[in-house]
Amino acid sequence: MDIVGQIVGGGVSKITIREKSDKEIELGDLLVVEHDKEYVILQVYDLNYASQIPQDIREHVAGMQLEGYGTGTEFMEPELRNYIVADAKVLIAIENGTPKIPKRLPRFFSYVRHPQEKDFSFLKKPKNPIYLGKIRSGSKVLDLDVYLDANEVIRHHILIPATTGRGKSNLVKVMLWSLMDVENVGILVIDAHDEYYGRHSSGLKDHQNAKEKLVYYSPNALTGTNTLTINLRSIKPMHFEGIVDFTHAQEEAIRRYYNQFGDEWIIEIVRGTNIEGVDSRTLNVLRRKFDNILGVFTDEDGSIKCRTKVFSDVAGEATIHSIVSDMEDGKIVVIDTSRLLDQAELLIGSMITSEIFSRYQYYKSEGQLDDKPVIGIVIEEAPRVLGKEALQSGGNIYSTIAREGRKFKVGLIAVTQLVSEIPRDILANMNTKIILGNELSSERSAIISSASQDLSKDDRTIASLEKGEAIVSSVFTKFAIPIKIPLFEEMVEMDKGNGKSDDSEIVFVG
């Protein structure tokens, strides 16, 4: 056994380990304590200097060395007198190969060692795996893949908190890449930066199953992909809830237009059709608002035009239906909204999400839900729809899904820099958190207080996570697993060569 230290004190919440002089223990390191057929995995959350020599003597000796008072000022047997102690917590106990929540302390004075891959043999690859990366001990990466069961974790929501530049997008790409191999999962990605499909670089399009599993919509479609076109008749007043603020008068006007014109309500507003009970000033404000949000207006001939070409009164009648059907068929649907304003992007997400949620509610009522794939909705900058401010004027479809989605197999994969903006009750429903580095203390507290495992000692560890390092805290894992997420581009490169040839011979019959 390659011993790195020995337990010298502490208690359940803090086990003190003396570091062996020629070994190095890092913050976040996993350490193993063995006893008979059992072993316990610890995690280091703090490091301190310790010495057998009183502080004033240490300071005096340092002074002599610094000020040049001759030689022979070294300590006798320094490796015995000065050393490092690590504070660690017990992550998990393994008894006869079965992981258990630890209820007793490891033996006093036990030796500790660095972990090996076999120590984690209790981690199994689930049936519908989402790949997250490899187990990490401090900054060392073990050759052991970490998966979660997509079926379980997605319906119970995933939260990915991190500040800019810590690898949120890379993590989502890695997760989606692995889901391209999973049959029973449908995903919606509202892609505000057009980065997941891989228009200009590596992306999901490079996966061997892309032809069957990936659907891409963009206002600027590539050959063979879909043009994002949404018919104005598909938009219902409810789709704006929690996304666009309307005054009471505007809401009332919208209600009247919807009652009178049904699906044509927005078209009639854009056309400026006056109706009884709606002031023309309110109508004009609404027209301007829809122009700002959706980019729709009427030209001199009275025809409806859209600046972004996404919204139309002619095309796109079946778009929402097709997207939802694709998700129901277990596909990953990526929607490029990079050319749209924030509210238009959220509106499209709201339309699709409402439709899939409504379908799944129906399937549940009909007893058909078990046959359907679990649905995940990737939402970036989640506080835009799940934040306290967004929810002030009432709920929206995202908050409904956050609270009730798991009953209907619909979950969120919410990415955010500002966890503290999301109400506690919603955070409590997000049962898996993949925590990346975060230097903001207030955000770390919000993350720690809502984690599925006790991360109260991990504040410093979270602050020190490098780009690509993360902690997975989930009700579906026995302990908070430290991971190293691979670089997406490297992952794509490694998988290259697995692609299916698309050059099958066909004959043209005219």
Place this chain on the structure above:
Amino acid sequence: MYKFAHIADCHLGAQKYPELKKLELEAFKTAVTRCIREKVDFVIISGDIFHSNIPDMNIANESVKELKRLHDSNIPVYVIYGSHDYSPNQTSMVDIIASAGLITKVVSGSFVDGKLRLEFTTDEKTGAKIVGLSARKRGLEREYFKRLDRKYLEEEPGFKIFVFHSGIDELKPEFLSEMESIPLSLLPSGFNYYAGGHIHKKILHEFGKGYIAYPGPLFAGSMRDLERSAKGSKRGFFIVKFEDEIENVEFIPIELCEFEYIEYDATGKTALQVREELLAKINSIDVNKKIVIMKVKGELASGKTSEINFSDLRRALMDKGALHVALNYHSLTTREFTEIKTKATEIEEIEDTLLKENLASVESRLDILKGEKGFILAKNLLSVLRQDQKPNERKEDYENRILREAISVLGLEEVLG
């Protein structure tokens, strides 16, 4: 200024009832007459002139007469196959008429360096360059589109028309959302006019410097078309004026009769209540010389659907002078019976859904009987078995023909000799 007419989805031979058969032909005749009167320079029919590859001989005869009228008026007709009037293993009536010189097929091409290079047909009088891609079943059509030599088509100068018979994802209406279709991005760019067929709804969509146009059917290819006509959908075709660019696209409606649409929700009512209320409704409306579409849906609280006695309702409508009565109660169920539920309302959709559902429970060692392959096989077999005996065809010949075609569909020619 030149003019051409764009017609699609005539579906001649789709109707079974004499009164509807007459209207179906009448619609085609009216369109032809209008084309001659308007002195169009040519006509494009973007697929499904006929409802099947070998239509009833009377239908064939009448339609040939109309095409001959166009021919005699020096109006060329350019066509492609649709999804109905093409057969992969049989000659189609379209081929016969093309061989007679009454129409010109504009689908010609070959694979060059892995790319599908389509060749243009140039209309002599106007110089318009026309190229087409016929409908093909399940995925093959999409594959053709994906492999199109786009650059070759796009670099061709002049006034260009692309003729196709496919649904387009972004343009298909909500009621056809399950229809197999291709994305807009697979169409070659730079054409002045994209003459589409297959979507049974009038659509005119600006695309690049031109338009993508679907005129929809001239009359009706299915019960759903009749239903949508009754709900107010206009039927007809386009006349397009052009020189170097499109000047104007005009929809020419064909209105041969009036429609009456009755939709009734029977949910929570007894069968007898439904019957009485429907009879009262019939008595209160004018249906004289109209096509009446009656759709009854919902779940009866009690009683059998048969107790409504739809034959009586039909008779009452006919007695009031209705030209034709179409009853649709596929979506009507009763609590007293458990039925296989399907959201589909068209017979073909219901058939597809049921086939797929039942195939899922079929246990077979043969791949061809399972999944999508099994579904296609069943569909093809059904389409063979559904064929009627042709006029003057002897019973024995009819049976032999069906048997031969069925054996061919099943791929058993070698086994059975």
